[in-house]
Amino acid sequence: MTEKDPTATKAAEREEPQAAKAMELLFERSVPGRGCDLVPPPDVPAVDFGEELLRRRPPRLPELSEVDLSRHYSKLARHAHGVNDGPYPLGSCTMKYNPSVNERVAALPGFADLHPLQPLGSVQGALAVLHELETLLTQICGMDRATFQPAAGAQGEYTGLLLIRACLAARGQAGRTKVIVPDSAHGTNPASATMAGFAVVSVGSTAEGGVKLDELRAALGPDTAALMLTNPNTLGLFDPNIVEICRLVHDAGALCYYDGANLNAIMGRVRPGDMGFDCMHVNLHKTFSTPHGGGGPGSGPVLCKEFLAEFLPGPVVREQTAQDGSVRLGLATPAKSVGRVRSFYGNFLTCVRALTYLKRLGAEGVCEASAQAVLNANYLAKRLSAAFDLPFGQRCMHEFVMSLAPLKERTGVTAMDVAKRLLDFGIHPPTMYFPLIVHEALMVEPTETEDKKSLDHVADVLLDIAREAQEAGGRLHEAPFGCFVGRPDEVTAARHPLLRHEAPSSRPAKART
């Protein structure tokens, strides 16, 4: 295997001889009196606010030159791993390549420098972005209407459930207070249901990770508001009973919510709306290639069928006909709106990126993306089956889950150990210990933007690590070996939280409760 030379890895680089020396913080680089001279002093008299209103002590922000800043952040960037740095098969997160043209378009002054409260006549292009994206996404998903307010997938789930809640209340069925969530679901599903004011009912999964129909039937009742489901499920398998599941839910008088996290497997081929779902969110930062920025921004537009549209958060973009018959885009708040979930119109520049991406792909590209995502996952699954246990078989959609329980049994090496060892080879590990229903799970999602050579590299490295586990398993508990730091002490971090840099002299350990 081709373990990187520690002196050449991004993380270890030339600091290795003095590895014990940590990276300096902004505050440790600060030199009193330094600065960047960025803005002029005001050219009109300063305001005297009086002692009462002024802060007693200026904030202790670092004082740095632009050279200091440039080098500081270049160094931080060297200690980060992005999609541009190497394979990123992080299951459920769809870490596909983020095209450069998206960034260029989002920076155009006609988008970036637009005040959200400008007169509507001066923002017709921006409204057209949202309108066009609504058309494309509803077409891909088999839905009718959309809101772009939700800033992330979890906020989308929350918003979708608010629509369902409002719809049921309007039907005089406010007594429907329970949301059914499979035990294999993402943690945001039950958390969003709670935030939306529902009680959560968990249902079990079949050996294939599908919804257990008998448990679903038993759980459904006059108090059921909705089922939340992602399909393909978190094991990367398409639920064979999906139409029946939606029918059962509808027959019980409840609605079906689709978690769009796994849309990349099916886009361009089948549509959640046609499976029977009433409402869903998509993650523009997963399926539609917008960068994840170390945790965000994301964007989680909610799409729904026509009968839910009157409950959407306002304002939404709608075509309006003027008195002279001309059509322009305007903003309207739906009749029975659930209210706002975010200021303005959501993460607009993220929507700009997603629209750029969809224009590049078009009908053919959307189909090709999902086809290749599924082919890549199946190829990688089969290659890895030589040494790893695939409890749900070799066939999958866009991702698959391996269980390292047998490996652990044989060698003592855990999913965590294997994941950490991958770090030495410039490969981001798969999602660890999820879904919760699989022991020692590693969830692998290569995405369509990896080529065969890259997939082979990931497979070769993982197979080598499996051999290494067999031969010298104990060693892997210490992995990684070539990284800047190794296995930070998370227990101490949580027990004695140190959540900010303490100025050496001035601040007592107040935050350290």
Add this chain to the structure above:
Amino acid sequence: MTGYVPVTRGERKEMLDYLGISSVDELFSSIPPEVPRVEPDLPRGVCELEALRDMTGLSKRNRRFDQVFRGAGAYRHYIPSIVDAVSSKESLVTTYTPYQAEISQGVLQSIFEYQTQVCELTGMDVSNASVYDGASAAAEALLMCVGRTRTSVVLSGTTDPQVVDVVRSYCASRGVRVEVVAPLADLSSDVEALRRALGADTAALYVQSPNYYGVIEDMDELVGLAHGAGAKMVMGFNPIALGILRSPGELGCDVAVGEGQPLGLPLGFGGPYLGIMAATGKLMRKLPGRIVGQTTDARGRRAFVLTLQAREQHIRREKASSNICSNEALCALRASAYLASLGPEGLARVAQGCAAHAHYLAERLAGLTGFTRVGERPFFHEFVTTSPLPPTELEGLLADRGILGGLPVRLPAGGEGLLWCCTELNAKGDIDALVRVLREVASR
């Protein structure tokens, strides 16, 4: 060749052969036949140049104003060049949430630095790694104060109406009662009415200062009011104002939230923005969202990790303090680089620039007929005047001259006014030009 799939036809054939199948379609055979196959009705894909042309065309159907005298929750400030440079470093842009600490020390450290700067700016003990925007930060802050016996919240009606709307949505679904107390005619909080509204079941009082109308509220009195009723004080702040004005920590607030957009984020037609959220040490374990902490690795080296995760949805599921997963990390990075590039003096200079320009504009408008300032309270960089013409008509006349003027707003005492804003970017000459135009259009 469409999109970003790098695999060639030949490579695809090799992969299919390896799997022993003849077509990718076979991999989709698990999709039951009852689910209809629908070719999406989408336009044909285009090359990069065509996509760029198309999107540039859309951008040109928007009007970028040279002169912006409008804020109301979104502010045009100068964005230092280094901020754009920092936030375009690909490894920071294209990385996921830093679950794998060993290869994410750069991201984790940047969040730790951001948290420290937020604590310094707000005077609070702890900050999270960011939430979606100022409005959802306010909603999350109020929800984290709600307890078993204290199940309602009170907001001053001087709050940004969008923040009020988001708070109402978040609280309604949790069964938390929201009372919004109308402002006084001088656009400040009605202290006496707030006193009456606070009760034994009030979890928190929310006041924004400078408020929606730009007025600096009497926070000492309001904090005393909240604490006197046994409620928490949640303050909405403008981060630029904190360059010179008293911080929520100095004022004795329990939670401080703000829209971080002014800290180096473009206006962007409303997003992505940045929800800043900080609290006292006591409330640390109730904060929603990611938090980064400092620790050591096995060899004693300083290391940063995501911590206190027992609060979060991936561990606690339906019992989590919030459902938040993705946040606004890249926006927080921009804010951190912005604050670091300005330093304490630079930030004070920007804050003073905003205030000085706004006060100069207010003074010039006082000399014009029909632009009477509403109220006489101290203000930061926004203030309200009457309008001699219907406000939307005035808006149109100014727009014809390349100026985005004050925002038409409803006044608490009835009628409409204009909410004006200046930042360090509106220099004296620009303000004088605005005043000339206003004199001209108002006298017609």
